[in-house]
Amino acid sequence: MSDTTMTARFVPNRLNSRASRILRSWESLLLVVAVGIFVLNSFASPYFLNAWNLSDATYNFTEKGMIAFAMALLIISGEIDLSVASIIALASTAMGLAVQYGAGTPELVVIGLTVGLLCGAFNAIFVTVLGLPSIVVTIGTMSLFRGISYIILGDGAYGGYPDSFAWFGQGYIYWVFTAEIGIFAVIAVIYGVVLHKTNFGRAVYAIGNNSTGALFSGIRVQRVKFILFLLTGLMSGVAAICLTSRLGSTRPSIATGMELNVVTMVVLGGINILGGSGSIPGVVIAAFVMGLVTFGLGLLNVPGIVMSIFIGLLLIGVIALPRLWTMLAAKRRSA
């Protein structure tokens, strides 16, 4: 025993320094893109560099971002939840219904979060207990959850939310900083710590890289996935509270199509859509990039349809860029 220890070669902990790892990361590239868009915008419109305008612009990404963090963990683990926007609809409808029976702000918050959790649990049971593919299950629940909202509300709308409830979507914490950006920041920190600094986060990465291997390493794979679906449901509940509060009313069409924005944000943030890699800082920067692009184009009076074209091009461009780069480099080497 002792002689094998002595003859063993020394294997260093790491080869690359921390600085070089950060410089070469996806997040750095994304940060350069974000700064570039910021600079471009400030030249393009005289109204861009205004604290209150920028503050308004954060609403473009805060609600989506809250869900994106939970979605990021889910996608890293190799699953996906496409029902998040429909969970918002159902949670918002439940809150609107409760208002009709005289519920106050605390009750509304509890109801919003509970509906989110229940929807998450519903997805989780189908995926982890019955072993169905999450993309199919959540496409199903995407229709199911929103369908329930339509049955309850029809063409109508719920309104009459209490005044104190408006704080979540319209209030300010300090100066130009909205309540939503505050909630966004707190959630970002929590998820960043959970994913990068805890055993749970390590398990998420292990499952995403090789779920069989993780199971064979004693990780409770299904339990971890169950929790991730619960968290995604819960975050959809939080987003439902903020969005409902901001709009002041509930229609069954609320947040339609938001799930694709959330997934776009996650993928733009460098999360591998096949699972296994990515980081929370990446998603934070991606949220800002998407918010800045939407806001900048809005100032230039670009219609919404064109905006989604831009977002689509941005996503494909940013993802294709590194691949193109390596292909070009390989070509130059072989030439």
Next chain:
Amino acid sequence: MTESAMPVVSMDAITKTFPGVKALDAVQLDLYAGQVTALVGENGAGKSTTVKILTGIYYPDGGTIRIDGEPVTFSNANAAADAGITAIHQETVLFDELSVAENIFIGHAPRTRWGLIDKVEMQRGASKLLQSIGATFHPSTRLRDLGIANKHLVAIARALSVDARVVIMDEPTAALSHKEIEELYELIETLKAQGKAILFISHKFDEIFRIADRYTVFRDGAFVGAGFIADTDQDALIKLMVGRTVDHIFPERTPNVAEDVLQVVGYAHPTEFADINFTLKRGEILGFYGLVGAGRSEFMQSLFGITKPSKGVCKINGRIRIIRSPADAVANGIVYVPEDRGKQGAIMGLPIFQNVTLPSLGRTSKSGFLRLAEEFKLARQYSERLDLRAASLDQDVGNLSGGNQQKVVIAKWLATQPQVIIMDEPTKGIDIGSKAAVHEFMAELAAQGLSVIMVSSEIPEVIGMSDRVIVMRDGRIEAELQGDDLSPETLVRHAAGISDTQMEEA
């Protein structure tokens, strides 16, 4: 059946090397028209590699393949099929959702003059083929509606549809019932009468003596003998198969076994195994030998909590423990080094240190928060102990060699300080150097009081390392051997189900 007849196919001095392993070393194999040649050898003797070379899946590193005396090279599987060589594999690739006729003709379906598939012609061709081999089902039947034996017939019909001259049957009887095997024999006789050369691979001696005309024996990737079945007997074949030169020295061990650590009572599974009873002592190396498919891995995985046993009790240090998941097994001190290293062992994409610490995070972390310094310390301790060769502990496990990946997997489990370590084919596919290191290490672990269960299909490894060997066959324990009873011949006999009395009669 004259000696002077020219072989249809002849493999001459074929060599194939994989990183670190010489799978085939200048082997010789001849197949004759209208005759069945049995290819005999232990697991790992190079039979499957031979089949893959003959069917154009692998390209040999050296040597010549001749067809009718003319040297040929197969650049891909289609080239081999065009040359008239076709294989029915252990698990032949067929398509459940397609019809029988489509399965038979996939890739070479008859075409109409518009270039579309000529369904009428295809049905007609399929009917004819099925009739010729005595199959009674209709060509338009969907494959998934057929039983295993009939699927085999489809595979054979498919092999015949390409007008094969050489038919390779790799363990064709593995999943068949007695009656179905008899039907297969009849079919083989038909094929012989049609002048096809047949390569028959089987572990079962009764089958070989029943159907084969010639035999060729491989051992550890080398050719050791060939001849007519009529001129040999079981004993001689077994000797050829297992008799070996000592090319690897196993560590000296003085077994120092003490009290029982693990007791398994009546473990059973609906399909894979039944009636598994044994005890494992502290500091013991217990070998599990058997043919592929004997249920050894399946049993080990159920002991590790991957699959649920339908019956049975597992006692650790005399106490009954219920193991429902690998996490439970690890908590109870049972760990498992799987055979399928790439899928079940190492987690490619994660760095070495994270692989090592994955099941031990509870110890390296503090209230659920990671402590990287502690992780590196633990990973360093065990990777040095195993003499891991890597650029850094932060390196992706996927970039390591097979032997070093195996070391990472073993390090991962030792770091949990287990009581029982189950190693499933621990040295399969790793280079000789790492092999010796793993053996050395196994002996060391046992000496330190760890109990080792070693599942292995390599006879020298089983004999060289084990204090005691359990032989499994068809999901049951066939024999428990130790001391003088433990010899290559007894292992092979029990694994193949040849009883001693039968041998005496023969």
